[in-house]
Amino acid sequence: MGELVWEKRQFGHRARLALTPAQVRLMDDQAHAARAMWNQLHDLWQMTPKCQRALTRMDQALRQARKEIDWYGVLPAQAVLKTYFQAWRNCWDGRADEPNFKARFRTALSVDIPQGRDLQIKRVHRRWGMVNIPKVGRVRFRWTKDLPVGKLANKENRITGARLVKDGLGWHIAFRIQTLELKPEPHQGPEVGIDAGVKLPLALSDGNHQDHGRPARLPDGTADRDKWLNPQEKAKLLRLEQRAAHRKSFRKPKERSSNRLHVTYDQIRQLRARATRRAIDWQHKTTTAIAKQYGTVVVEQLQITNMVKSAKGTIENPGKNVAQKSGLNRSISQEAWGRTVTLLTYKTARNGGTLVKVPAPNTSLRCSACGFITPGSREDQATFVCKNPACGWSANADWNAARNVLHLYRIGLVTIPAAGRAVVRRTRGVKPAAAR
Structure with missing residues (x-):
């Protein structure tokens, strides 16, 4: 029998959060503040000469801005700065494109939590766990996978951080997990x-x-855009799209969209997210x-x-x-x-x-x-x-x-x-x- 070989493995696990209405508002405000801060950091990066671009200089500018701008205090600002620099590292290493401006309605809301020790994860029920989100508090999440927390956590098996992401179905948390596992034997399959x-x-x-x-494709030969939805959901989606088109027709050019139109868009987004979840599953x-x-x-x-x-x-x-x-x-x-x-x-x-x-x-x-x-x-x-x-x-x-x-x-x-x-x-x- 050969010698056992251990290897480090990093992966992610996504779970749905169960937020109260007050916590949803806090999360939305934090995500919009993170998006706005990202855009300001991006503008500062483009205006700064290449010879002066450094993490320490931008960190000093961010600390000074937090004293002058009130809404900077609703989120851990250093997390946005580290995420922005990591995006540039991914670009320099060829893993992603250059960071760009994040528009309000075309960008998925997200907040990064770079330190795993800030989460304080604890399992409270067979189906539920508790996680601490900075500036929000203790939040429940669906426990669908055993996580290295408590006595199971050590230097090799631990949660290194997380990211909060919002889609049409609500807020989710994606844990970054690092474990030490045995290297698998070569697969003898065909x-x-x-x-x-x-x-x-x-x-x-x-x-x-x-x-x-x-x-x-549909019976008439056209591509089926909503094949992951059942007939009842397809009919509902059609009604919502017609309602959105009707309400949009009353909006004048360069006029702000009504709240009713945004509600209809959210309902359409929820159905689309449900179809995407089924496809990924x-x-x-x-x-x-x-x-x-x-x-x-x-x-x-x-x-x-x-x-x-x-x-x-x-x-x-x-x-x-x-x-x-x-x-x-x-x-x-x-x-x-x-x-x-x-x-x-x-x-x-x-x-x-x-x-x-x-x-x-x-x-x-x-x-x-x-x-x-x-x-x-x-x-x-x-x-x-x-x-x-x-x-x-x-x-x-x-x-x-x-x-x-x-x-x-x-x-x-x-x-x-x-x-x-x-x-x-x-x-x-x-x-x-x-x-x-």
Whole structure:
């Protein structure tokens, strides 16, 4: 038996908060103050010469501003400063874009709590826990996962901080957790290729397809924007959208929106958030099952940003089939392929497996039986029929692409992201077998 290897693991856990109306107002005020402070720090950063940009100078300016501006006292101001600097570090390391201005109605409300010791988490019930939020007080949250608190907390297993986030369903808290776990043994499961599609969300090369059972299009052929809602919720959403359009028609240009219109927008946002929660729940359950069953998961290196670009074109060169392309873009965005790959990446590693990316070109056009690319083989979105006279193989188009994805890995054509670009490298010692 080999020596046990421990490794540090960092992950997040999100739980819903149960706030009183007074606490909701405090949280909203704190989030708006954090957004306004972020914008002021961003303006100060842009006006300050590069040679003078430093955390200590901005910290001194912030301390002086807290003495002169009253609403700075409703939130821990140092947390906003640390979050802003961390955003720039993420940008410099290539993990995110540059920080920018946060608009009032287009930005999700959030407040960061950088120190875990300020939370003082305690479990009070089988389903409930208590957490201390600075400037707000003790708040209940849903206990759905065992957290390293109390006697279970130590230097290796602890909560390092949290972030408060608001969506259409209310306020949530996302804990940042650090643990020390045994390094998993190499997964001995089989290899599988995965093709992400619109009609079939996840097609697997062994035929074990994953479908959420919600059609991507309506009977009239248009894309279903609300497929994660039931018929009653869809009817309610339609009424709310009509009500919002009616109330918006009475607003004059540059006039402030009425409170009734904002209430209607909040109700629409709540339904949208409920649909998003259901989609993420399905993705988590599906990716967990795949990571536990397969040792090597092979996916395509997709440029999703380029795939969902508009087809409108310009005035000189107008685009074609703009409405059809718009519906396809909406369907691709709803499936959230990038989030699926992100979930598979860390879940396969946690179970001892690996996730590999291969080049995407021609995986849906090549026949996985004979390997030839013949014109007209892709008759429609769902069926692939090889036009090679010596083959004639036919199957589901997404399954054919999944078999090609696995075959590219087996012949060693692996895409390795390096310095923001894709590099194709052939590996040694791979099996030159076709994906069956």
